Amino acid sequence: MTIYSTFKTDPARLRRRLLALLLDWMSWGYVAYGVMYFLNDYWWRIPLERFYTTLTLPPWGWPAAVLGTLAMAILCELTGYSLGERALKLEVKEERPLTKEEFLMGRAAGKPFWRTQWGVMAVLLLALTVALGWHIVKIDLEALFRPSRRAREMLGEIFPPDFRYFLVPDPAFELRGVPYSILNLMVITVFMALLATVLGAAVALPLSFFGARNIMGFSPVGWLVYGVVRGFFNVFRSIETMLWAVVFAIWIRWGSPLAGIMALTIHTIAALGKLYSEQVEGIDPGPVEAVVAAGGSRLEVIRYAVLPQVVPSFWAFTLYRWDINVRMSTVIALVGGGGIGDMLFYYKNEGEWALLGAVVATIVAVVWAMDYLSGRLRERIV
Amino acid sequence: MAEPYLVVEHLTKVYERGHVVALKDVSFEVQKGEFLVIIGLSGSGKSTLLRCINRLIEPTKGRIFIDGVEITRLSPRQMRRFRRKIGMIFQHFNLIKRATVMTNVLTGRLGYNPTWKTLLGLFPRSDRELALRNLERVGLLEKAYVRADELSGGQQQRVGIARALMQQPELLLADEPVSALDPATSHSVMQYIEQMNREDGVTVLASLHFLSLARRYGTRIIALKDGELVFDGAPEEIDDRKFKEIYGEEAEEVEIR
Amino acid sequence: MAPRYPEAFVHEKPEWTVWNRIADFLYFGLGNLRKHLSIALLDMGGIAILWILTSYVIIRLSTGEIGYTLVPWWAFGLGVAEAAALWESFGRSFGHRVARVELRRVDGGDPALHQRFAYWLLWHVSVLPLVGLLFSPPLHERASGLALRPFTMEGRTPKPWWRTSTGIYVAWLMGVALLAAISVTISWEDLVRLFTRAGTTAKFWRSFFSPDTSIILKTVRALIVTVFMAMTATAFAVMVAVPLSFLAARNLMRGLIGRSIYTVIRVTMSIIRSIEPVVWAIFFLVWVRVELAPFAGMLALFVHSVSDLTKLYAERLESIDPGLIEAITATGANRLQVLRYAVIPQIVNPYISFTLYRWDINIRMATVVGVVGGGGIGQALFFYLKGNLWTQAGTVMLFIIALVWAIDYLSARLRAKLA
Structure with missing residues (x-):
């Protein structure tokens, strides 16, 4: 047992110690949450409401939980090598030489993790997560292995898929008064992905140079532009394509392919822009020096020293993105983005499983082919 | 002369239905306790030859005898048992980078221990003692519990030697053991190999890039060119003409010390 | 003419048996077949796509309908084959460029026009019925005195892309593809709306700055469900x-049985992966009862993750350093020991890193899966959207963005630590 008798005042170390304490506090908080969840679940509430009662506490409960977990965390910090300390590698070594026996049998390499405090804690957290996950997600193996009657019906109908409307438009399924066939909608879907990728790459390409540290230099203006462009990439990238699709579907029209294209484009710009600019930052500075030494301007540096180095990986990223966009465009209709998804969800709502099977089979074939194609091309380029 | 320890007869190895021929009808004998050096350009079949001897690569044709046993006829299971007697060290060390030096050295005993124990990482006390002794021998005792990728190239190769020593081998195959090292470290590594050869009586087959190293350490030299044996004799016998024959007309001998 | 053997094999000829000859014929013959066929298929496929797209644009722009060929299907097929034959005989086709070969005389010189003409004529009886390709060299090459040789730039001046046939082809293809895409997906009214109706989303953005506080607790609970899913x-x-992944790694699965297991797993996985989790969620919502929404969503994510992780893991396994395997094998270790000491140490960190990456993706996907009824925050979002409750929807989106951002940051940091 290691007791910390001295408190070093080194600020960097202090910060790490506080971080470790925070981590321990959070893990005990998590334990407390788990305990509360199970208590609520089993004793206090009727099962139907369990989902919404996870955070129900008596009035004195909140301060008690906060202080109790903090106390536990401090206790852990004081009595051994806690999980937080392990994560931040704040080890206090015992100052004594190893005995010959310890050296021989590998004690020097450390105790097995299940005999250390952090190891026990980690295992506890893991077990808690599994138990909590089991309940929160309502895992029910019986339901999985004994499917409902509806499921058996669906399975019976979905094989073989009914390709009746592959070439011929289905009169029952209309978008803005025009009936579509599977093939026509699939082509439109692929075109959506194509436009989004081309547009996105065309915008991301010039932007990426403004988001590269080594191109923008270190003047205040450079910092500002760099910060703004990188911030744009980061913020827009963390907003899912599906959310963008919602926005544009409201903006333009529910079910318009343009909404889907815009959503995919925005996300593509941000994602590709980040990848591109990281690539530009990772170039070999040698050629840049050479062009600068030969008297090249900044544009000439980009044209002759930067572009040749990054073009192959730009292509690879773009192809990768194209692949993602094709996948996304097949389901973006769910949130009003248009494409084959419209048909997919129409058949699902109608319960036309055989027709749905044909749509899914077409999607699989196209996505698989695009995946293969872009994979092969990327291998070729890199 | 005594019965030779290692006999290689008409060894041939071809890849891809004859598109690549790595070894062409190579035959030679090695006496017990010899330090045989194999020289030749890159791609001349040195590595393939060494790997055929412990059958990491299956020969296409030809026979190999070690200590009177025709190893080209052994079943995979028998071959695994036989490999315990053949140590091997590699150009790029081939250590488990993320594991400690001790673990790396102990892998030399895998063939001697029951599988279930080694899968759990349990090695008998005697093996651990042997490991520490061997590490002491290559001068790395205090690094026993350091991760292998934290060592320098020369130290890593010495770990490789310690691993080979753990097998208590009769034969050591060294595949370009010093090519990835700088000249000063090269000599220290070669000296450990020489020590194994002299003190433990281990027969050594080493492929080397530099003729000067081959002359300095080898008791005999064979040379391969495009998979064919072009020279077999004492180190002194390689003169300028022979050298040009082995390495090609434009080659220039480089002294390494 | 006998296939060109390396020297060693010419010496060993007498030892060769009939079986060897058959095996040799298959090896070289099938190699030829594969080479020529892939070039021909690439050319025909390329021309077919170009034709279809061009027709698509013409039909779309002239009548507003959707159509794919201007001529009957049989004429289309013949035309494509003929165009490919001409392209391959009289120029350096797209397929040639991909395979990095070009047509040369057997002695190495530039092909004469009459030779190209003969090549073109014989192409029809050699490549189309496939039999000619089983010979080595193929019939049409043998008769015309031409052969496909690896392409080199030696002694040539590079042409600008717009003067090579492939360059023109690709430019044309891109042009019609974009034209077709624009004409079919973007309508004028939509474009007008895009530029005039931005105001409709204002209520959305407003809620980002003044979220509906009454639903915060509910949203957090839904968020927890999503994270656990x-x-x-x-x-x-x-x-x-x-x-x-061990069964799906090419370097570990050798032999006939091994390879068939490998192929079956890889194909199954790529099919599963082609179906978005959302579609899987639809399936599982029917499979298990609808009340178990988070479970169905979890199963959808699970199925997709299995296929994706198997692929990532197996690719990592395929690129492990074989040197360590050699070294451990050389000590006399058996297969299990090699696995434990040579394979596993190399894959632990990448596997953890891939898992974290997938966890990150799963969090994003879990929000999306919820939209079709897969539980969690996505379901809440869809509920508000359906009810036109924009403020609440905006609040939920704010939470989703925060969650995704936090998880993204966390997983990136952890992965950077592992690398």
């Missing part, structure tokens, strides 16, 4: 994907 799905997927 992603976590359990990832955890179970790892348990399945790790053993599967």
